[in-house]
Amino acid sequence: MDQRIRRTAVPTAIAAALPLVLAGCGSGVHGRPGASSLHDPYFPRLGNGGYDVSHYGLELDYDRDTGRIKGTATITARATQNLSAFNLDFAGMTVAGATVDGDYAPANRAGTELTLRPHHDISRGHTFRTVVRYSGVPRTITDPDTSEEGWLPNTHGALALGEPTGSMAWFPGNNHPSDKAAYDITITVPSGLQAVSNGQLTSHRTSGGRTAFHWHSAEPMASYLAMVAIGPYRTRSYKAPSGLPVFTAVEPADEKESAAVLARIPEIIAWESKEFGAYPFASTGAVVGPADSAGYSLETQTKPVLPANQFDLPTLVHELSHQWFGDSVTPKSWQDMWLNEGFATYAEWLWDAAHGGESVRDHFDDAYDRQANWAFPPAKPPSPKEISASPVYGRGAMVLQRIRDTVGDRAFFALIRGWVHDHQYGTVSTQDFTRYAEKKTGANLTALWDAWLYGKDRPVRP
Structure with a gap:
């Protein structure tokens, strides 16, 4: 797996006389360093400027006894400016070396910033390949709200989760939702042990007492949605009646208890496809992890992760709806989190109403009466620790019901389906949604936005 770093040795006098003929490089290229962050309003150190990633190739070798991994990250990206240097987000572990387009690139660490300086400046528009070799015990990262992510060891293995910052604990990259890429x-x-990740399992090979699992995700994915689950999982692979491949992985102790709910994945996907439009990915599924793996569920792309002690039907409906709202249509920044959670909460309300439970109006009234939903406007969490707080979910869902009340069912569902279709695999902001909603419905919704999306006070109950 280890790739040797090579430095091209050329005598100084000869090197000075040689023209630069490498693709994307030349004597006329005068680059500057890419920005070391994207200035996200809540996580200002995340992300990097100067390039756009199209593909990550990650190879991880896991040692159960020590918890260490040896990793190789191959990152294909296009320069969006003339680059003399660029940064990757990476927390912890030891970097053994790096290359850019096959040439040695010095790698410097400062906190969670890994700065690489290519042998030649990279011209704008050039697609280049970066290889980083690293090893160590990956970190567990504690979020501002005290939840844990990154690399999460458990009794039988480990779970890697990334929302909002944790992916940089196990691979270097442009760790911001605005830069999506394909993954292998x-x-x-x-x-x-099984090793489960996003997308489709394309191969698994055993040699010398070790098994390599290769997972392929062709559709663009934000780094926070990448995941790895390692453990003695019981797995099942089959096709839904629609032909969509389904892959599930469950802790052995929870296999029987979770079976009935997991069996409803094809039904849930079919219902959500009817409500929201065609399912956006090439496969689906779920991972039911050990209870000690994480304190929350997460909509990791194609296979949401749900700890066994939180696994139930409403949560599965919620996380699978994120495949449309959050995974396919992804927020441009963490300030736009309600576009994920408000929509997924509303999907829960719709499912419950359509399957003999409370009406959507009853859910709305329950949310309206819950004081925690009025702590702040859903589009303006006051700090990073509130981006997953109650108003983002409950009040976010109330915004959608108020749109529905205003424009009617036909226009509302045309809006929702159009939103996910027209922005598929893209990134969006709250302003993108409000403009789109008014254009799609033909309604002036300014008063609604002011009161329900941005207002500080609780509006009068409609």
Whole structure:
């Protein structure tokens, strides 16, 4: 797996006389460093400027006894400016070396910033390949709201989760939702363990007592949605009646208890496809992790992760709806989190109403009466620790019901389906949604936005 770093040795006098003929490089290229962050309003150090990633190739070799991994990240990106240097987000572990387009690139660390300086400046528009080799015990990262992410060891293995910052604990990259890419993730583990990730399992090979699992995700994915689950999972692979591949992985102790709910994945996907439009990915599924793996569920792309002690039907409906709202249509910044959680909460309300439970109006009234939903406007969380707080979910869902009340069912559902269709695989902001909603419905919704989306006070109950 280890790739040797090579430095091209050329005598100084000869090097000075040689023209630069490498693709994307030349004597006329005068680059400048890419920005070391994207100035996200809540996580200002995340992300990097000067390039756009199109593909991550990640190879991870996991040692169960020590918890260490050896990793190789191959990152294909296009320069969006003339680059003399660029940054990757990476927390912890030891970098053994790096290359850019096959040439040695010095790598410097400062906190969670890994700065690489290519042998030649990279011209704007050039597609270049960066390889970083690293090893160590990946970190667990504590969020501002005290939840844990990154690399989460558990009794039988480990779980890697990334929302909002944790992906940089196990691979270097442009760790911001605004830069989405395709992924190929290969995890090598001791035989007897499973290694599950996003997308489709394209191969698994055993040699010398170790098995390598290769997972392929062709559709663009934000880094916070990448995941790895390592453990003695019981897995099942089959096709839904629609032909969509389904892959599930469950802790052995929870296999029987979770079976009935997991079996409803095809039904949930079919219902959500009817409500929101065609399912946006090439496969679906879920991972039911051990209770000690994480304190929350997460909409990791194609396979949401739900800890066994939180696994139930409403949560599965919520996380699968995120495949449309959050995974396919992804927020441009963490300030736009309600576009994920408000929509997924509303999907829960719709499902419950359509399957003999409370009406959407009853859910709305319950949310309206819950004081925690009025702590702040859903589009303006006061700090990073509130981006997953109650108003983002409950009041976010109330915004959608108020749109529905205003424009009527036909226009509302045409809006929702159009939103996910017209922005598929893209990134969006709250302003994108408000403009789109008014254009699609033909309604002036300014008063609604002012009161329900941005207002500080609780509006009068409609």
